[in-house]
Amino acid sequence: xxxxxxxxxxxxxxxxDRPQKTELPAPTVDVKEVAxxxxxxxxxxxINAVAFWSHPSVNFESLVLAATDAGVDAYSVESxxxxxGIAQGAVTSxxxxxxxxxxxxxxxxxxARSAGYEFYAIDNTSGEMTSAxxxxxxxxxxxxxxxxxxxxxxxxxxxGDVLAARAISISATGVSLGDPTPLATIGGxxxxxxxxxxxxxxxxxxxxxxxRLDPQTGESxxxxxxxxxxxxxxxxxxxxxxxxxxxxxxxxxxxxxxxGVISLFDLVDGxxxxxxxxxxxxxxxxxxxxxxIAAGYGNYGGVYRDGALAVVTTGDGAPIRLxxxxxxxxxxxxxxxxxxxxRAPQAAEADERVIEIEFEQP
Numbered sequence: 096x097x098x099x100x101x102x103x104x105x106x107x108x109x110x111x112d113r114p115q116k117t118e119l120p121a122p123t124v125d126v127k128e129v130a131x132x133x134x135x136x137x138x139x140x141x142i143n144a145v146a147f148w149s150h151p152s153v154n155f156e157s158l159v160l161a162a163t164d165a166g167v168d169a170y171s172v173e174s175x176x177x178x179x180g181i182a183q184g185a186v187t188s189x190x191x192x193x194x195x196x197x198x199x200x201x202x203x204x205x206x207a208r209s210a211g212y213e214f215y216a217i218d219n220t221s222g223e224m225t226s227a228x229x230x231x232x233x234x235x236x237x238x239x240x241x242x243x244x245x246x247x248x249x250x251x252x253x254x255g256d257v258l259a260a261r262a263i264s265i266s267a268t269g270v271s272l273g274d275p276t277p278l279a280t281i282g283g284x285x286x287x288x289x290x291x292x293x294x295x296x297x298x299x300x301x302x303x304x305x306x307r308l309d310p311q312t313g314e315s316x317x318x319x320x321x322x323x324x325x326x327x328x329x330x331x332x333x334x335x336x337x338x339x340x341x342x343x344x345x346x347x348x349x350x351x352x353x354x355g356v357i358s359l360f361d362l363v364d365g366x367x368x369x370x371x372x373x374x375x376x377x378x379x380x381x382x383x384x385x386x387x388i389a390a391g392y393g394n395y396g397g398v399y400r401d402g403a404l405a406v407v408t409t410g411d412g413a414p415i416r417l418x419x420x421x422x423x424x425x426x427x428x429x430x431x432x433x434x435x436x437x438r439a440p441q442a443a444e445a446d447e448r449v450i451e452i453e454f455e456q457p
Contacts, residue, residue: 134413147391151198155396162186232272242289288331291440319365330390335432369427
């Protein structure tokens with residue numbers, strides 16, 4: 096019986112000599128501060144979502160679109176003044192698409208409402224919005240994204256873990272949505288965006304995974320993993336790369352709403368570009384928390400010649416803050432190429448020529 100106390104003492108001594116497990120501190124992220132150049136909307140107004148519309152010929156007459164509980168408001172990028180809108184009831188989320196290419200491309204807002212999807216046509220001259228007749232396929236207002244799918248348009252719906260594709264058909268008489276076709280099953284699927292140049296879908300999961308998905312095959316591969324923040328609050332910014340010159344590039348912006356921090360990841364290989372927070376200026380408070388973001392990758396003129404990032408916040412000031420995207424890139428030390436025109440996102444073929452001349456020796 097005397098062996099038991101001695102054995103217990105030896106075990107206790109061994110435990111003291113054993114290395115103790117220590118908790119490593121969480122990695123810290125160097126968050127750079129950037130300034131918002133403009134603030135839009137009435138102080139204290141509730142904004143559910145934001146998007147951008149690119150003017151066909153006058154860059155600085157492009158619009159920032161705000162979804163509200165009354166409808167959609169449009170603000171001029173140049174002046175910040177309300178430039179129109181449409182009031183048909185609460186819009187919870189939205190996406191902007193273009194039918195056609197170039198200056199003649201017709202822009203539409205796809206608005207998610209309680210009764211189903213609605214389409215609002217945007218006049219290329221005035222920027223005014225009018226309802227477009229939805230001939231079929233309107234039901235369904237969950238999380239979605241939309242954009243180019245080759246030479247056509249598609250809407251991608253999230254239903255639980257399933258991502259389904261719906262063809263968008265636009266004619267002189269109205270708009271039709273095709274039946275949902277299941278494309279992929281991704282655990283915790285939470286949000287998506289469309290790369291209009293390639294048709295690829297960028298999918299976000301609740302566990303922080305970012306995937307690139309081929310809509311033709313349904314195959315996907317991991318692009319990045321977000322360790323901080325909610326991936327459902329996200330945006331996609333398209334641009335070209337500096338090297339190799341004019342290659343298809345871009346950035347995925349992910350918002351941590353509670354902290355007001357936006358983390359950016361490279362669209363090509365998923366590496367982290369850095370994180371930014373909007374600081375205070377002489378006329379705008381800093382953004383301590385935010386509820387939504389959107390990226391505009393067109394040329395909107397002036398400081399927004401390389402696009403913009405819209406951040407929705409709460410408080411006493413303007414609810415929408417607009418940050419020049421070149422300011423974000425400068426803060427992160429990232430060199431990029433040219434911005435992408437959302438009305439003509441398809442890159443020219445390398446061997447494409449407008450006029451072909453052959454020289455003959457005399």
